[in-house]
Amino acid sequence: MRIGELSHRTGVPVATIKYYLREGLLPPGEATGRNQAVYGEDHARRLRLARALITVGGLSVAAAREVLEALAAPDRSTYNALAVAHTTVTRHERDPAVPEEARERAAERVRRLIAEQGWQLPPDLPAARTLTDTLATMEHLGNHSFAARLDRFAAASELVAAADVDCVDEVRGSAEAMAETMVVGTVLGDAALAALRRLAQQDAARRRYAPAARDGDTDGDCPQPGAAAGDAPAG
Amino acid sequence: MRIGELSHRTGVPVATIKYYLREGLLPPGEATGRNQAVYGEDHARRLRLARALITVGGLSVAAAREVLEALAAPDRSTYNALAVAHTTVTRHERDPAVPEEARERAAERVRRLIAEQGWQLPPDLPAARTLTDTLATMEHLGNHSFAARLDRFAAASELVAAADVDCVDEVRGSAEAMAETMVVGTVLGDAALAALRRLAQQDAARRRYAPAARDGDTDGDCPQPGAAAGDAPAG
Structure with missing residues (x-):
């Protein structure tokens, strides 16, 4: 697939994909002409993983690259x-x-x-x-x-x-x-x-530390050592 | 104390202290003249904490500022x-x-x-x-x-x-x-x-997953479900 479809499939913007390619987080696609390349399923999988490690996992780009390289070894x-x-x-x-x-x-x-x-x-x-x-x-x-x-x-x-x-x-x-x-x-x-x-x-x-039982906390489900029953306002 | 002594006492470089002051991680010292200020024990304590939250805790400067402000509230x-x-x-x-x-x-x-x-x-x-x-x-x-x-x-x-x-x-x-x-x-x-x-x-x-007991692992302290005794080379 072309880079536009890779972006569509993974939800990762084209600019981010190009950045990841430059930073070596993704291997280059297969060249099909001047400035054209196609990408496979493996790119999509690795792209999703790179994105998640960086955004949700909080890894730096350098740390994510190290992890992805080790996975591909x-x-x-x-x-x-x-x-x-x-x-x-x-x-x-x-x-x-x-x-x-x-x-x-x-x-x-x-x-x-x-x-x-x-x-x-x-x-x-x-x-x-x-x-x-x-x-x-x-x-x-x-x-x-x-x-x-x-x-x-x-x-x-x-x-x-x-x-x-x-x-x-x-x-x-x-x-x-x-x-x-x-x-x-x-x-x-x-x-x-x-x-x-x-x-x-x-x-x-x-x-x-709950200072007192609150409204509705009268079913006794939950121990509240600091709270005397009399502290609870009548419902 | 002057900023130089604050740096000496806490091990934080003067340039970093000035950066933290600009970023609001530390309150300004008490002004004693043009471009001169003195700092107290509270500055030293807060400076150590700011430094640790950022370097070892991995907080951003903005997140550290939020935490320090809440602590000082x-x-x-x-x-x-x-x-x-x-x-x-x-x-x-x-x-x-x-x-x-x-x-x-x-x-x-x-x-x-x-x-x-x-x-x-x-x-x-x-x-x-x-x-x-x-x-x-x-x-x-x-x-x-x-x-x-x-x-x-x-x-x-x-x-x-x-x-x-x-x-x-x-x-x-x-x-x-x-x-x-x-x-x-x-x-x-x-x-x-x-x-x-x-x-x-x-x-x-x-x-x-230990594939086999290794040299010296013969005291049996530690269960190695995958390892048969015969796998261990004679010491």
Whole structure:
């Protein structure tokens, strides 16, 4: 199909498609003449994925290119699928104001966590560095409460990871589908999990801090420890 | 203190401090003459926080300004502290290529999830919209496996949220400290949780897919369902 139809089929504007072609997010189409090329189904699929990783997943163009290149690489073992997802760890700037001692304490904390969880991991995973930097920055800001509950956050992450691996297992048999499932589930999944966390926070805070039962909250479905029955205005 | 000392104390370069002042991330210092101003402890604290939210938390300058303004606002009830954290939901571009029907199905799925979890939430939370958009985009990409396990991801998020509320509860009594704990724990916590998820994925995938026990893996600490004992080379 021509670029106009590719745009129509995917809902991605022609200008954006040209930008992605220039940036190497999409391979060039098959040339059919001066300034003319045709594109296939594979282009449409990859274009949809690129667009979603960037807009909804929040990846930079450079990070999206790295992910798409890894997906297109010929060696796609299960472990490679994982490695692809790992390239999508947010590559943040280090905060240079954080003192080296705080970083060393955080690195030790991460090593201890990994040992306590019984995780067997290759050394120098980017995610371990990100976790270390983040904990060091929290300490620098005077926040010790997150690190104090790191085992609870890790336990929740194990539940997430078990579901993630089940997602990938569903398409076992196709290394390509496994890698793509891992990438979409991890990158877009991060956005979904951040949203779920905020919804759950809202409900957890309401249960803990709701100042009083409100109109209509009289069915007792929901524990409100702070609320005495007498506080509720009569309906 | 002068701007030079503020820079020395916080490790943030003078040029960055001036940029944050121009962008309204920091309130102006107290003027002591033409082009001279002095800064207090509050500036140092806010500067460290701004820097961390942007570099490690990955917030845009505009998003960081919104968070810092909300933290500095005089009304800081518990619920307001929550609302501040909610402003930090990744504000992604919507993917316009996702068909309206997919969005409606996703919205229905989110409503059903909220009902099933028993979450009592105010209407139109930004996080609910983010979750809806993300699920719709996944469906558009042909990924149904994440949505099929949404209850498991929600259950994990409840564990995270319970720990989050415990973090905030630790500083109960100071509305200011509660709000700041919520912001740091949520924004930097998202980065930490994304990293923990990848570490846990790595271990979960190893347990599921490890092709064979490797040298030294003979202590039997760790179940490797796919590995027969005979596969391990003699040490």
